Amino acid sequence: MEKPTFQPVGTPVMELDTPALVLDIEALNFNLEKMSSIIGQSDVGIRSHVSTFGCPAIAHLYADKVPGNSGIAVNTIGECEVFANAGFSDILITNQIITRSKILRLCSFAANHSVQVLVDNPQNVRDLSDLAVNSGVIIGCKVEIDVGLGRGGLSDPGEITELANSILALDNLELTGMTANFLPLHVSSVSTKPSTESLLEIFTDTISQVTDIDAKYRFLSVRSNEGFQDLLSASEISEIQIDTVPLMDQKSLKMNLQFKPSVKVLCSVLSHPIPTRVVVDAGHKTTGPDIGLPVVDGLSGIEAVKFSAEHGALEVGDNATQILAPNDKVWLIPFDLSLCTNQFDYFRVVRNNVLHGLWPISSRGSFG
Known part of the structure; x- marks a missing residue:
């Protein structure tokens, strides 16, 4: 400590x-105004990924000043609980929640909040449904898509379709769309990460091959930082999860001068x-x-x-x-x-x- x-x-x-x-609050306010101007009247929702900075006061500032704010995103159940206690009610956990103990904590949280998790495994989906039914809560599920950065997720359109239909068929689960993380998993990948445009192409091409899923479930949420401006004009994208922007670090400043x-x-x-x-x-x-x-x-x-x-x-x-x-x-x-x-x-x-x-x-x- x-x-x-x-x-x-x-x-x-x-x-x-x-x-x-x-934290220079004047610089942050300048960045928030600049970000608001860039986002403008875009129909894309902005979900602040608060794990990067971990500070509820900053998250509230984002919520007040960023247009199109659609809630927050976190990495873990623990972070979810911290920000829920700070007054946030719409939270996306950008992770798979696998163990029974964590699913029970998730169900306890879902009793009074809107919560979504990522899924890429049929057994995990069944476990979520069983415990959600026992707890009398609804859990939102986004199917994670692998865009080739070595993270979790599915890449086969048939498997994606099957998992999405499983969520729709199971009790107390809600299919809330598809998601992909455009940030590299390993530090050695930072300098060689594909462009935002190429990752977006992989993501949308994969989704286009998913069959037998109603259009209303094709809500596409992407996690991105430096390339967020390229996604604002992408008609296929419904939501962007952003973390270092507008606080900014050196790697974000390189692309957002x-x-x-x-x-x-x-x-x-x-x-x-x-x-x-x-x-x-x-x-x-x-x-x-x-x-x-x-x-x-x-x-x-x-x-x-x-x-x-x-x-x-x-x-x-x-x-x-x-x-x-x-x-x-x-x-x-x-x-x-x-x-x-x-x-x-x-x-x-x-x-x-x-x-x-x-x-x-x-x-x-x-x-x-």
Whole structure:
């Protein structure tokens, strides 16, 4: 667990204890307005995938400001329970719920909320139906489609049709459509991931071969981040699950230059042992550099190059425009936001460069 130094509201941002996960609320509001403008009058629903940031306060902000909001998505039952307690009633769990204990928790949740899960296995569907009947609840089921990224899901149109018809035939289950995850499963796949257009083509071609399913059950929901704008104009898509946008991380900013980085890690310089190296107090535990290294923000000629558990090494080039000394502050933009936010318990929310509040990352650790 994070052991933060709680400083009073009004503390200047550069006086915050480090390392700190900082949310610039003005940048986030800018991004929300930009996102609303991009979405415009699109008929595609937007479902915020809250697992990336785990903060109900941010999720409520999304719900208030993003047009076409159709509820939230989570990864686990534990996250589902956290956000339900925070006032959210329409939740999609983007995962298969397999074990009896978790299905019973799902049924307990479904007694007072609208909940959907992903399915790709006939026995799982029968288990969901049996326990839903015993509990007197309805569980929504989306059939997961495999688009070739190594995740779960079905790719054979015949198997998809058979599973969809099984859901329709079983008691206390509701077929709520088909879904595909356009995010790579393994970190090595990030740089080689197919384009959004090619993944969409695989998805829609597979669905077009599914027979004997009424059109009303062909509600297509896709999880995507960087390529969400390409999906807004896709007539086949009914809903997009979005997580890092509009908070933004470095990999999302690469493809969406009109947005601002609203979440950064503030760190302090610990040492400047030689002219070409600076050591900071933000390491692997705070930046989550598994997929890619964070980017130094606002300091030309200085690059993040190596991380241990507690420390980060920055390389100072000949073209660096600023000399850093111990106790100077450095901003890092995380490469992958989900791997970074999972290291903290709180966002330090900043407005006009002063601390505005502490927003809990309430679902951190809700793996089950």
